[in-house]
Amino acid sequence: xxxLQLNIVIVGAGNVAxxxxxxxxxxxxxxxxVYNRSVESAISLSxxxxxxxxxxxEDLYRDADLYILTVKDSxxxxxxxxxxxxxxxxxxxxGAIEQDVIKYDRRGVLYPLQTFSKEKKxxxxxxxxxxxxxxxxxxxxxxxxxxxxxxxxxxxNSHQRKxxxxxxxxxxxxxxYMYMISDEILSKESIPLDILHPLxxxxxxxxxxxxxxxxxxxxxVRKDKSTIDAHLNYLNEGDNYDIYKILTKNIIAKNNDEx
Amino acid sequence: xxxLQLNIVIVGAGNVAxxxxxxxxxxxxxxxxVYNRSVESAISLSxxxxxxxxxxxEDLYRDADLYILTVKDSxxxxxxxxxxxxxxxxxxxxGAIEQDVIKYDRRGVLYPLQTFSKEKKxxxxxxxxxxxxxxxxxxxxxxxxxxxxxxxxxxxNSHQRKxxxxxxxxxxxxxxYMYMISDEILSKESIPLDILHPLxxxxxxxxxxxxxxxxxxxxxVRKDKSTIDAHLNYLNEGDNYDIYKILTKNIIAKNNDEx
Numbered sequence: 052x053x054x055l056q057l058n059i060v061i062v063g064a065g066n067v068a069x070x071x072x073x074x075x076x077x078x079x080x081x082x083x084x085v086y087n088r089s090v091e092s093a094i095s096l097s098x099x100x101x102x103x104x105x106x107x108x109e110d111l112y113r114d115a116d117l118y119i120l121t122v123k124d125s126x127x128x129x130x131x132x133x134x135x136x137x138x139x140x141x142x143x144x145x146g147a148i149e150q151d152v153i154k155y156d157r158r159g160v161l162y163p164l165q166t167f168s169k170e171k172k173x174x175x176x177x178x179x180x181x182x183x184x185x186x187x188x189x190x191x192x193x194x195x196x197x198x199x200x201x202x203x204x205x206x207x208n209s210h211q212r213k214x215x216x217x218x219x220x221x222x223x224x225x226x227x228y229m230y231m232i233s234d235e236i237l238s239k240e241s242i243p244l245d246i247l248h249p250l251x252x253x254x255x256x257x258x259x260x261x262x263x264x265x266x267x268x269x270x271x272v273r274k275d276k277s278t279i280d281a282h283l284n285y286l287n288e289g290d291n292y293d294i295y296k297i298l299t300k301n302i303i304a305k306n307n308d309e310x
Numbered sequence: 311x312x313x314l315q316l317n318i319v320i321v322g323a324g325n326v327a328x329x330x331x332x333x334x335x336x337x338x339x340x341x342x343x344v345y346n347r348s349v350e351s352a353i354s355l356s357x358x359x360x361x362x363x364x365x366x367x368e369d370l371y372r373d374a375d376l377y378i379l380t381v382k383d384s385x386x387x388x389x390x391x392x393x394x395x396x397x398x399x400x401x402x403x404x405g406a407i408e409q410d411v412i413k414y415d416r417r418g419v420l421y422p423l424q425t426f427s428k429e430k431k432x433x434x435x436x437x438x439x440x441x442x443x444x445x446x447x448x449x450x451x452x453x454x455x456x457x458x459x460x461x462x463x464x465x466x467n468s469h470q471r472k473x474x475x476x477x478x479x480x481x482x483x484x485x486x487y488m489y490m491i492s493d494e495i496l497s498k499e500s501i502p503l504d505i506l507h508p509l510x511x512x513x514x515x516x517x518x519x520x521x522x523x524x525x526x527x528x529x530x531v532r533k534d535k536s537t538i539d540a541h542l543n544y545l546n547e548g549d550n551y552d553i554y555k556i557l558t559k560n561i562i563a564k565n566n567d568e569x
Contacts, residue, residue: 123532123534124534124536124537125534125536147529147534147537147540147541164505164506164508164509165508165509165512166509166512166513166516166525166527167527168516168520168525168527170520171516171519171520171525173512177508177511177512178508179505179508179509181505203505203508205505207501210499211499211501213540213544214495214496214498214499214501214544215496215499215501215505215506216537216541217495217541217544217545217554218491218492218493218495218496218501218506219492219506219509220528220529220530220541220554221488221489221491221492221495221550221554222488222489222492222506222509222510222513223506223509223510223512223513223527223528224526224527224528224529224530224531224561225488225553225554225557226485226488226489226510226513226514227513227516227517227522227525227526227527228522228526228557228560228561229480229481229484229485229488230480230481230485230517230522231521231522231523231526231564232477232480233477233478233480233481233522234477234521234522234523236473236476236477236480237473237474237477239473240469240470240473240474242466242470242473242474242477244517244521244522246423246438246440246462246464246474247423247474247477247478247481247482248517248518249423249424249436249437249438249462250423250424250425250438250478250481250482251481251482251485251514251517252436252514252515252518253424253425253432253436253482254425254481254482254485254486254514255485255510255511255513255514255515256511256514257425257427257430257486258486258489258503258507258510259507260430261427261429261430262490262493262503263486263487263489263490263492263493263503264490264493265427266425266427266430266486267483267486267487267490268425268426268427268482268483268486269479269482269483270383270406270479270483271479271483272483273382275382275383275384275406277383277384278383278406278475281406281472282406282475282476282479285472285473285476286476290560290563291480293556294484294556294557294560295476295479295480295484297552297553297556298484298487298553301487301549301553302483302487304549305490
């Protein structure tokens, strides 16, 4: 098979564009242009990539092989329609949005299942890619492209991707929020969150080998009422109290299922 | 300073005893006896340690240097009183219980801030130890012992330890519960949780360098109402719906604080 080398336009200049476009360049793909409505982000990304940029839809290069939309979920449909392309493959990178909001015949999805922050470097080998396309030729292009980026490439349709995204919100966004509450609680006592890092890492790595249910620990799963009451008493009403209560109730209920 | 070598009785034979006692042996401490009320666990731990065991309080060795209570929080007070010791250092290993429930003059706490499951091996280098003692000589003994086990030893009093334990419930037990919900959601679509491991690991490792608040991602922090509604719609009432709702509400509220 000949080497894959695509001319790519990146639409949007947020966190995903920042990391993904750079990695595509490393894998010898040609990023020929960045399009973004606001000029600051467009310039900053085009400098990073040493490629052209535009903020005007009229100036979009219309001869690329692939258009990767990295814009906010809420504007994917509108932005993709405004590109006004003919017979070009247009994909978005969102976990939440159906492939079919893209109204071109050649459409698809290249969803990197990872959390992106501009300041944090990512190893692309650790990013699963979920791909989908309306045509099998385009699916193959995306598969080859994703395989350049990393070893974990999954064929995931729009429905599965939506479910995956809900699950990812729990596993990533909400677990990070649990860390944030911990941090809040500890900072009142001037204890640094560092002391919990080993525990947090161990908890996350345990589930590589065990079902989460099998390794659930803590006062709730032990139904240790006096500790639970002492914790609730310490939290003393408020939002974290409510969260502690509902999660504890559910852990107890789920672990009674099978008794 | 002379080498620390203590004669130790382990009281209780659960997960903490299983790992901690073995590690103490590796560090050349003498585990002279295991005491546990139920005979099966007592035998199984004493086999692992190749040491004596008893299930009868009358047969407890009363000449050890240190008694480590690894029993359930709810029975620490009662079990420690029943030991009937004189001028011996008695410590518990709990995050939730005050030092002073131990009614001996020489009392303390050796709290390993980690999640223990029998089946999962632990590297003790990754376990912070929180220590406390009623007397400074005993504090020094515990500090030397903890330093044998790992490099992270913290001086944490009973109040701080309680707060730390509340924070650990969020950071560990509740984040594991988030993984469990993810697993539940994915299994309905026959998608293995493996696909989320990289995301879970990245989320946990991010906070080694960043405040959790600074790296919060997802629809809630973006106030992406249409994704949130789609997710709630998919969850379709039930417990996970309620949890999604309360966590999303709180993430939005906390991130509006500073606007």
